[in-house]
Amino acid sequence: MYIMEEIKYTPEIILQMFAETDEKIKEVSEQIKKNSDAADRRSAETDKQIKEVSEQIKKNSDAADKRSAETDKKIKELTRNIGGIAEGNGKMAEQMIYNSLERDMKFAGIEFYYIERNKKRKIKLLNLEGEYDIVLTNGDTIGIIETKYQVRKKDILKLITTQLENFRKLFKEYENYNIILGVGGIFFDAEAEKEAKAKGIAVIKVTTENVEYFTEGIRIY
Numbered sequence: 285m286y287i288m289e290e291i292k293y294t295p296e297i298i299l300q301m302f303a304e305t306d307e308k309i310k311e312v313s314e315q316i317k318k319n320s321d322a323a324d325r326r327s328a329e330t331d332k333q334i335k336e337v338s339e340q341i342k343k344n345s346d347a348a349d350k351r352s353a354e355t356d357k358k359i360k361e362l363t364r365n366i367g368g369i370a371e372g373n374g375k376m377a378e379q380m381i382y383n384s385l386e387r388d389m390k391f392a393g394i395e396f397y398y399i400e401r402n403k404k405r406k407i408k409l410l411n412l413e414g415e416y417d418i419v420l421t422n423g424d425t426i427g428i429i430e431t432k433y434q435v436r437k438k439d440i441l442k443l444i445t446t447q448l449e450n451f452r453k454l455f456k457e458y459e460n461y462n463i464i465l466g467v468g469g470i471f472f473d474a475e476a477e478k479e480a481k482a483k484g485i486a487v488i489k490v491t492t493e494n495v496e497y498f499t500e501g502i503r504i505y
Contacts (some may be wrong), residue, residue, distance in 0.1 A: 351499045377490040378417055378431040381468045384495040385420065391427045392464055392486055392499040394418040414450040425462045426451075427487065435469040440479040443467060448505060463505040468495075 288356060382401055389396050389457045398421040407411035420427035430443055443465060452459060467480055468488030480487050484503025 288454075300302055330458075332348060377468060377470050379431060379496055380490050381429065381431055381488055382418055385418065385429075391420055391429075393467065394422070394427070394464070394498075394501045396422045396425070407454060410453065411452060412450060414447065414454050416447070416451065421458075421461075424460075425464065426458050427464050427466065429466040429468060429486075431488075432467070432469040434471040434473070435467055435476045436473050436479075437475040437479050440467060440476055440483060440485060443485065444483055444505070464502055465496075465505060466499075466502075 301329050309505060320475060323326055378401075382399070386399050389399065394492075400419045402417065403419040404413070404415035416428055417431045418427075419430040420429070428443075428448070430439065430447065432439055448463065448465070452464075464486070465484075466486035466488055467476075468490060472480075472487065472489065477487055481501060482497075486502050487498040489498070
């Protein structure tokens with residue numbers, strides 16, 4: 285049988301134990317402080333890295349916004365330039381067709397007495413207004429010709445619906461007149477030319493040298 289030896293806690297032993305405990309506490313405290321300082325350094329480094337990354341992201345975002353704004357500006361400028369070119373070429377086509385008709389005063393084999401350009405009228409009571417590129421007139425027939433830089437199918441449909449109906453309302457003095465229609469331009473979409481011929485509308489093509497008329501099958505509206 286094992287009998288534990290009784291330890292006598294003398295004042296010296298107790299003081300030594302307190303000293304050893306204090307030393308341990310001091311060692312642990314120093315280790316905790318070292319760990320805390322290291323954690324603070326790591327945290328500071330992490331914060332620094334986060335800040336650097338955030339600043340880089342902001343720089344990239346600002347650069348992307350700047351590039352996007354510059355791209356938008358260039359697209360707008362290009363759109364304006366293209367629109368200006370198309371409008372200018374459309375006016376050129378209108379001028380060439382007008383000059384050709386004014387010289388001969390004939391359209392689709394019909395002789396006309398008057399020719400007007402950009403004929404417009406507004407009726408306030410009807411809240412209605414309209415403008416027509418070229419209008420030819422004689423004693424019983426009106427020729428309405430619309431000109432475009434590029435003629436599309438929707439232009440044909442608009443001519444035989446909205447524009448024609450509005451003309452009859454705006455110019456009541458011609459309500460008993462026959463009306464023939466024509467559409468002229470530098471370029472024609474395939475569907476536009478096909479639609480024009482199907483609806484009995486004259487096709488007028490402007491080239492660099494002359495104006496060509498295709499009036500076969502033209503109908504009276």
